[in-house]
Amino acid sequence: MLRRFFPHPWLSLLLILTWLLLVNGFAWGSLVFAVILGVGIPLLTAAYWPDRPAMRHPVKFTAYILLVIYDIVVANIAVAKIVLFMPRASLRPAWVSVPLDLRKPEAISLLAGTITMTPGTVSADLSADGRAILVHCLHAPDPDAVVADIKARYESRLKEMFE
Numbered sequence: 001m002l003r004r005f006f007p008h009p010w011l012s013l014l015l016i017l018t019w020l021l022l023v024n025g026f027a028w029g030s031l032v033f034a035v036i037l038g039v040g041i042p043l044l045t046a047a048y049w050p051d052r053p054a055m056r057h058p059v060k061f062t063a064y065i066l067l068v069i070y071d072i073v074v075a076n077i078a079v080a081k082i083v084l085f086m087p088r089a090s091l092r093p094a095w096v097s098v099p100l101d102l103r104k105p106e107a108i109s110l111l112a113g114t115i116t117m118t119p120g121t122v123s124a125d126l127s128a129d130g131r132a133i134l135v136h137c138l139h140a141p142d143p144d145a146v147v148a149d150i151k152a153r154y155e156s157r158l159k160e161m162f163e
Contacts, residue, residue: 005039007046012038057161064157068114071153075119082120082139094140095124098133098147102155107162108133114154121146 006012019034020026082091102108108130112123115135125134140146 006042008042008049011042015041060157060161064154064161067153067157068117071118075121079119079138086139092139092141094137094143094146096135096137096140096143096146098135098150098155100131100133100155101151102159102163103130104162105130107158111150111154111158115150 016034016038019037020030023030023034100108100111102111108126112126112133115121115123115133120138122136123133124136127133135146135150137143137146
């Protein structure tokens with residue numbers, strides 16, 4: 001019965017929290033509207049999610065989010081140094097193809113979003129078969145190291161959580 005009204009409880013909670021953060025202040029009307037959104041959106045979109053994604057380790061997901069936040073802060077500092085102090089001639093931008101071991105679309109989307117949120121890298125394309133992601137790097141003197149870093153830092157953790 002509970003799954004009928006909350007087909008995606010984590011999404012409902014995320015939508016409620018996101019709305020309350022966007023409002024930037026607490027009011028009972030905002031909370032009521034957030035609950036309406038948090039319940040309504042998953043109910044309306046449940047038919048489009050026939051296979052509910054299963055996250056096996058929610059604690060690891062929290063650790064993953066903390067890692068991504070840390071990496072975003074560190075990458076912001078690195079990009080600022082590149083922009084402010086690196087001569088243009090020594091900048092080495094690169095397109096890197098990262099082969100994927102992930103197969104779940106949710107995990108691949110999360111990986112692509114993580115890459116894009118981290119300053120200095122952008123997920124540009126996913127291969128038609130879903131086995132590689134094309135990433136543009138602002139400065140990659142060693143493209144193989146970028147691939148190894150993405151696979152070790154992000155993909156391996158996502159694989160543990162989703163597959």
